[in-house]
Structures are given as structure tokens and as C-alpha cells.
Amino acid sequence: MLRSCTAGLRSLWALRGRREGAPRLSADLQPARRLFSTEKAVHKDWALPNPSWSKDLKLLFDQFMKKCEDGSWERLPSCKHTCTYKSEDFKTYFLDPQLVEGEGLSQAQLFTRGFEDGLGFEYVIFNNNDEKRTVCLFQGGPYLQGIPGFLHGGAIATMIDVAFGSCAAISGGAVMTANLNINFKRPVPLCSVVVIHSQLDKLEGRKLFVSCNVRSVDEKTLYSEATGLFIKLDPKKSST
Numbered sequence: 705m706l707r708s709c710t711a712g713l714r715s716l717w718a719l720r721g722r723r724e725g726a727p728r729l730s731a732d733l734q735p736a737r738r739l740f741s742t743e744k745a746v747h748k749d750w751a752l753p754n755p756s757w758s759k760d761l762k763l764l765f766d767q768f769m770k771k772c773e774d775g776s777w778e779r780l781p782s783c784k785h786t787c788t789y790k791s792e793d794f795k796t797y798f799l800d801p802q803l804v805e806g807e808g809l810s811q812a813q814l815f816t817r818g819f820e821d822g823l824g825f826e827y828v829i830f831n832n833n834d835e836k837r838t839v840c841l842f843q844g845g846p847y848l849q850g851i852p853g854f855l856h857g858g859a860i861a862t863m864i865d866v867a868f869g870s871c872a873a874i875s876g877g878a879v880m881t882a883n884l885n886i887n888f889k890r891p892v893p894l895c896s897v898v899v900i901h902s903q904l905d906k907l908e909g910r911k912l913f914v915s916c917n918v919r920s921v922d923e924k925t926l927y928s929e930a931t932g933l934f935i936k937l938d939p940k941k942s943s944t
């Protein structure tokens with residue numbers, strides 16, 4: 705396992721090395737900033753394979769894409785800058801309209817999509833709307849290291865939160881995390897692929913109770929288990 709992780713790291717660094725000749729981040733950000741601040745923003749879908757994806761991740765992705773063919777599962781597209789109609793719900797709820805229009809948010813992007821390919825969070829989420837459950841395929845890159853060679857617990861918590869959010873949104877629409885409880889049972893090797901199975905356990909008014917487990921691709925290792933409480937936003941309330 706150590707060897708495959710090292711090989712994975714090596715190929716990621718090679719990928720990064722190839723990009724060293726390209727303009728550095730600050731210059732790269734300029735077009736993104738312009739794109740985000742105009743109406744004509746191009747919304748790339750980041751929940752699709754890229755060269756940093758391991759064989760395991762591509763294989764699982766293909767398997768789930770097959771499950772999507774009969775309509776029982778659907779792949780969730782993912783933008784760097786929230787671009788679905790749902791983001792309007794959050795803006796209405798939380799933000800001063802002047803802040804939305806102004807420079808303050810011009811560089812905002814989804815936390816989990818803020819890394820170059822392969823270095824941070826590589827993931828795709830599939831929803832099963834009838835069964836109120838989701839599967840998140842996640843490969844954590846070298847910038848997410850905690851103890852040497854393993855994923856940072858905060859990175860796992862982040863992915864669990866994102867997976868939960870998608871699961872709760874099936875029934876709740878615009879939701880926010882109120883509570884997360886995670887039991888970390890085994891450390892996750894850096895650059896490996898894990899599968900996060902989430903499900904809605906209970907719906908009680910605006911409260912959505914969810915749970916998940918995080919397993920290795922062969923399902924033999926249980927890395928983490930978690931529960932969460934999400935609250936459906938009440939459009940009559942505003943936090944500002």
C-alpha cells in the first residue's frame with residue numbers, strides 16, 4: 705500500500721512539475737476573477753475524471769456512471785464557484801446585497817475545489833433520490849496531509865460534510881450543517897480512494913438527520929463513521 709501511495713505521490717508531483725512552467729497562481733487567478741465578476745462566467749464541471757485520478761477512482765466512477773443509465777442514480781456536477789439556482793437561496797438568507805455585488809466575494813470559490821488537479825480534494829458525488837442516499841468517491845491529495853502519509857482529519861470531516869450536505873439537500877433543498885459527529889477508526893492513506901456512503905435517517909420538520917460510513921474501495925477497511933444534523937433554511941428568517 706505504501707508503495708502505491710508513494711507512486712501516486714510521485715505522479716502527482718510530476719504533474720505539478722509539468723505545470724511549473726505555466727503562469728503561477730496569482731496570474732492564473734486573474735482570468736478566474738474576471739470570469740466570476742461577469743455575467744458570462746464559464747462554469748466548468750469539476751466532478752469529472754482528470755489525469756490525477758487513480759485507476760481505482762476511474763473504475764468506481766465508471767461503475768456509478770453505469771448505474772446512472774436507468775435513472776436510479778445521478779451524478780452531481782460541481783462548480784468551483786457556486787452556480788446553481790440554490791446558491792441564490794443562501795445569498796438571500798445570509799448576505800447583504802451590497803456584499804454580493806461588490807469586490808468582497810469576487811474571489812470566492814468552493815473550499816473543496818480550490819486546489820490544482822490532484823493536490824487536494826478530488827471527488828464526485830452520486831445521488832439516489834428515491835433511496836435518499838449518496839455515494840461520494842473521494843481521493844485526498846498530498847496537500848491534505850495530517851500525520852505523515854495520511855489524510856488530515858479535517859479533510860475527511862470536510863468531505864463528510866459535503867457528502868452529508870448533498871444527501872440532506874435531496875429532501876431539504878437549501879440546508880446548513882448544525883452538527884457533525886465523527887468517529888475516526890483508522891487513518892486514511894494519503895492519495896488513496898475512499899467511498900463515503902451517506903443516507904438520510906430521519907426527517908423531523910426542518911431537521912434532517914444523516915449518517916455515513918467511510919470505507920476503502922474493497923470495503924474491507926472502515927475508516928470512519930459519522931452522524932450529522934442539517935437544518936433546512938427558513939426563508940422567513942435571516943441571519944444578517
Ligand SMILES: CCCCCCCCCCCC(=O)SCCNC(=O)CCNC(=O)[C@H](O)C(C)(C)COP(=O)(O)OP(=O)(O)OC[C@H]1O[C@@H](n2cnc3c(N)ncnc32)[C@H](O)[C@@H]1OP(=O)(O)O
Pocket residue numbers: 786787788790791865866869870880881882883909910911933935936937938941943
Ligand atoms: C448551492 C451550492 C451548494 C454547494 C454545496 C456545498 C456543500 C458544502 C456543505 C458545507 C456545509 C457547511 O459548511 S455549512 C457551514 C457550517 N454551518 C454553519 O455555519 C451553521 C451555523 N448555524 C446557523 O446558521 C443556524 O444555527 C442554522 C441555520 C443551522 C439553524 O438556525 P435556524 O434556521 O434559526 O433554526 P433554529 O430555529 O435555531 O433550529 C431549528 C431546529 O433545529 C434545532 N437545532 C439547531 N441547531 C442544532 C444543533 N446544533 N443541535 C441540535 N439541534 C439543533 C433547534 O433546536 C430547532 O429544533 P426544534 O425546536 O424545531 O425541534
